[in-house]
Amino acid sequence: MDAFFVSVEELYDPSLKGKPVVVGGRPNERGVVSAASYAARKFGVHSALPLRTAYKLCPQAIFVDGHPERYREYSHKVYEVLHAFSPLVEMASVDEAYLDMTGTERLYGPPLRAAHLLHDRMKAATQLNCSIGIAQSRLVAKISSDQAKPNGVLWVIPGQETAFLAPLDVRKVPGVGKVTERNLHAIGIRKVGDLAHLDEAFLEQRFGKWGMALAGKSRGLDAGGWFDTEIGEDEGPKSISHEHTFMEDTTDLALIESTLSRLCEMVGRRLREHKLSARTIQLKLRYSDFSTITRAHSVPRATQIDTELFEEIRELFRANWKAGAAVRLLGVHASGWSEGDEQLSLIGEERHERWKQTMAAADRMRDRFGESAISLAASMRGNFRERTHENPAGLPGKKGSKDSSV
Amino acid sequence: MEFTVSKAELVRELSLSQGVVEKKTTIPILSNVLLEAAGDRVTLTATDLELGIRCSCPARVKKEGAGTVPARKLLDYVRLLPEGDVNMKFLENHWASITAGRSRTRIAGMSRESFPELPQMPERIAEIPVKTLASMIARTSFAISMEESRFTLNGALLLTRPEGLTMVSTDGHRLAFVQASIADSGQVEQQFQALVPKKAMAELVKLSDEAGPDGKVIFAGDDNHLFFQVGHRLLMTRKLTGNFPDYQRVLPKDHQYSAKLQKDEIRSAIERVAQFADERSRAIRVQFAAGEVKVFSSSVEMGESEESVNTEYEGPTLEIGFNAQYLLDFLRAIPQDHVSFELKDQKSAGEMRPAGDNVTDQYRYVVMPMRI
Numbered sequence: 001m002d003a004f005f006v007s008v009e010e011l012y013d014p015s016l017k018g019k020p021v022v023v024g025g026r027p028n029e030r031g032v033v034s035a036a037s038y039a040a041r042k043f044g045v046h047s048a049l050p051l052r053t054a055y056k057l058c059p060q061a062i063f064v065d066g067h068p069e070r071y072r073e074y075s076h077k078v079y080e081v082l083h084a085f086s087p088l089v090e091m092a093s094v095d096e097a098y099l100d101m102t103g104t105e106r107l108y109g110p111p112l113r114a115a116h117l118l119h120d121r122m123k124a125a126t127q128l129n130c131s132i133g134i135a136q137s138r139l140v141a142k143i144s145s146d147q148a149k150p151n152g153v154l155w156v157i158p159g160q161e162t163a164f165l166a167p168l169d170v171r172k173v174p175g176v177g178k179v180t181e182r183n184l185h186a187i188g189i190r191k192v193g194d195l196a197h198l199d200e201a202f203l204e205q206r207f208g209k210w211g212m213a214l215a216g217k218s219r220g221l222d223a224g225g226w227f228d229t230e231i232g233e234d235e236g237p238k239s240i241s242h243e244h245t246f247m248e249d250t251t252d253l254a255l256i257e258s259t260l261s262r263l264c265e266m267v268g269r270r271l272r273e274h275k276l277s278a279r280t281i282q283l284k285l286r287y288s289d290f291s292t293i294t295r296a297h298s299v300p301r302a303t304q305i306d307t308e309l310f311e312e313i314r315e316l317f318r319a320n321w322k323a324g325a326a327v328r329l330l331g332v333h334a335s336g337w338s339e340g341d342e343q344l345s346l347i348g349e350e351r352h353e354r355w356k357q358t359m360a361a362a363d364r365m366r367d368r369f370g371e372s373a374i375s376l377a378a379s380m381r382g383n384f385r386e387r388t389h390e391n392p393a394g395l396p397g398k399k400g401s402k403d404s405s406v
Numbered sequence: 407m408e409f410t411v412s413k414a415e416l417v418r419e420l421s422l423s424q425g426v427v428e429k430k431t432t433i434p435i436l437s438n439v440l441l442e443a444a445g446d447r448v449t450l451t452a453t454d455l456e457l458g459i460r461c462s463c464p465a466r467v468k469k470e471g472a473g474t475v476p477a478r479k480l481l482d483y484v485r486l487l488p489e490g491d492v493n494m495k496f497l498e499n500h501w502a503s504i505t506a507g508r509s510r511t512r513i514a515g516m517s518r519e520s521f522p523e524l525p526q527m528p529e530r531i532a533e534i535p536v537k538t539l540a541s542m543i544a545r546t547s548f549a550i551s552m553e554e555s556r557f558t559l560n561g562a563l564l565l566t567r568p569e570g571l572t573m574v575s576t577d578g579h580r581l582a583f584v585q586a587s588i589a590d591s592g593q594v595e596q597q598f599q600a601l602v603p604k605k606a607m608a609e610l611v612k613l614s615d616e617a618g619p620d621g622k623v624i625f626a627g628d629d630n631h632l633f634f635q636v637g638h639r640l641l642m643t644r645k646l647t648g649n650f651p652d653y654q655r656v657l658p659k660d661h662q663y664s665a666k667l668q669k670d671e672i673r674s675a676i677e678r679v680a681q682f683a684d685e686r687s688r689a690i691r692v693q694f695a696a697g698e699v700k701v702f703s704s705s706v707e708m709g710e711s712e713e714s715v716n717t718e719y720e721g722p723t724l725e726i727g728f729n730a731q732y733l734l735d736f737l738r739a740i741p742q743d744h745v746s747f748e749l750k751d752q753k754s755a756g757e758m759r760p761a762g763d764n765v766t767d768q769y770r771y772v773v774m775p776m777r778i
Binding site for chain 2: 297300315338341342343344345346347348349
């Protein structure tokens with residue numbers, strides 16, 4: 001989807017159209033940009049940039065708060081359009097998806113025609129623009145959709161992958177970030193073509209397994225961990241986590257614990273959605289000086305109940321917090337799914353059962369009336385505006401990603 | 407201070423203190439053993455501040471006094487000496503000089519003043535046969551929780567009552583309850599109850615083994631500590647604080663169905679079948695049917711296994727999931743040849759008891775099933 005968050009905001013406030021818009025919060029707030037409009041991007045504003053930096057680069061931009069619920073709703077609409085188009089859909093994130101179009105030629109015609117058809121349907125159903133890349137691998141499809149932006153369609157004809165990729169910056173390759181880019185520049189590699197010319201063994205020696213994947217990627221292959229699963233195959237998340245950065249660092253224990261309770265609720269909600277129970281619960285704690293600790297505990301009985309998660313997290317927090325030290329960020333992370341056999345308890349089994357039913361009822365309320373419809377009293381002080389960068393709860397088929405977190 | 411002891415006796419008493427001495431401590435003195443020579447004995451004391459032990463052995467005391475040396479190093483060294491007498495003498499700088507035969511060693515010590523003061527033993531609560539206490543511990547300690555965060559479950563509840571001694575332990579999934587007969591309980595002078603930490607129970611077993619079959623334990627306690635005196639050795643421990651779960655509520659009042667089983671048969675069957683249970687959950691399925699108990703396991707990676715044993719059982723066919731380890735812990739802890747397995751349904755606690763003629767006390771083991 002093109003500038004997804006901004007486009008959704010424009011639907012709610014058409015006056016934003018064509019203007020530099022920054023989604024994520026107020027210019028003086030702590031936090032980062034969730035999305036920027038194309039007009040704002042001209043000034044160098046991009047997602048993940050601190051809001052304050054964005055303001056310096058583009059003071060005339062209109063700063064709006066993010067609305068995760070709206071994006072979720074539209075992401076869902078997008079998914080429905082895609083899923084009606086092909087049964088094999090992999091939502092790679094809230095606004096990106098891969099479709100396996102194998103065997104649909106008789107239905108939709110040749111690739112370009114099918115893409116235009118999908119493009120029109122998307123516009124009709126969601127009023128949103130999207131860009132489509134067509135290729136024989138997910139990797140090339142992703143890069144070509146990127147090149148097709150905004151509002152375009154680009155087909156990389158089979159056999160032309162290497163030629164298409166060669167002139168592009170290495171940074172365009174998914175998985176190549178700042179660090180890899182720097183390392184590649186250091187050995188004189190700037191374009192994907194340079195990479196493709198290198199000897200695989202050399203890359204492996206220099207970058208290990210990741211080097212092998214790079215070599216494959218430079219030739220347009222779906223290499224590396226991201227592409228381990230087939231499109232449409234639901235692997236499920238490996239872990240579920242939520243984090244929160246305070247607007248101002250805090251030493252207020254009541255606020256901290258309330259925030260932890262809120263985070264546990266968010267994690268619990270997603271656990272139940274995925275029908276998972278976690279055996280390992282982890283706390284992330286970042287102080288004002290950015291020193292960060294993570295502490296995990298494995299519980300004897302896997303859980304998906306908010307209150308049980310919170311009891312563990314609070315225990316971990318109390319045991320590890322340098323009392324009085326200001327906290328900047330808190331995170332709750334759940335992993336280690338249980339495989340079904342569940343040991344019942346001698347003590348507190350009824351309580352567990354009651355909470356389970358309560359959680360199921362709360363989930364039904366949230367499904368109908370929104371995420372904020374109901375919460376634990378303990379979480380009320382810790383209520384914060386949810387931010388979204390990745391795939392939120394309520395979206396069908398979170399696939400392919402190794403870690404599902406917001 | 408200077409004294410001479412037999413090497414064998416010193417090694418024996420030092421060995422008993424090793425379980426108590428703190429291995430990784432931030433307080434160096436806690437790695438040391440306190441040696442006090444007075445009269446015709448030398449007394450050895452060790453503590454980790456939770457647990458303390460005081461033992462003694464006969465000695466020829468040339469000069470009375472006290473000093474401390476690293477417990478582990480002293481034992482490791484003395485153990486290597488030839489049989490015979492060992493002479494120990496503390497020097498001005500708190501070092502100890504050890505002489506035995508042609509061996510001469512000086513070992514770095516610390517002043518006795520820095521060694522923590524241990525509490526005084528109050529009035530006795532009960533005098534219990536060592537055999538009784540050891541057997542109660544053997545039948546409950548395995549059910550103590552390994553979860554450090556559940557600290558009230560990190561020990562067993564010990565009750566002294568006119569109707570006899572009771573010991574209860576649980577980890578939240580199973581519960582072991584032993585009530586000794588009045589005859590085996592020894593002399594109970596006061597009603598008392600306390601949570602005994604798991605580590606103290608393990609040390610108590612070692613002291614009991616040393617005491618011989620007819621030994622007695624004098625049990626005492628104050629607000630914070632418990633004391634177990636076995637002969638000339640004294641073990642003291644801090645009590646666990648907190649509320650132990652209401653075990654009376656957990657013990658089933660009645661059961662609908664009962665299966666009597668030959669212990670060795672069912673134990674071996676479970677041991678074999680459990681080889682193919684999921685390694686983490688240890689889940690097996692136990693099917694009770696007329697005249698037969700079947701045990702099954704299956705694991706996606708390894709395969710599956712099934713076995714059956716004869717039983718007297720007349721209830722409906724019931725299939726219940728259990729953690730195999732929990733069942734085996736009980737079956738391995740009892741000397742009797744038969745067990746009875748009492749049950750109600752798939753979601754309720756099952757109970758195992760020893761069965762047959764030679765059951766002299768009350769031993770009940772309650773296990774929650776697994777949802778499979």
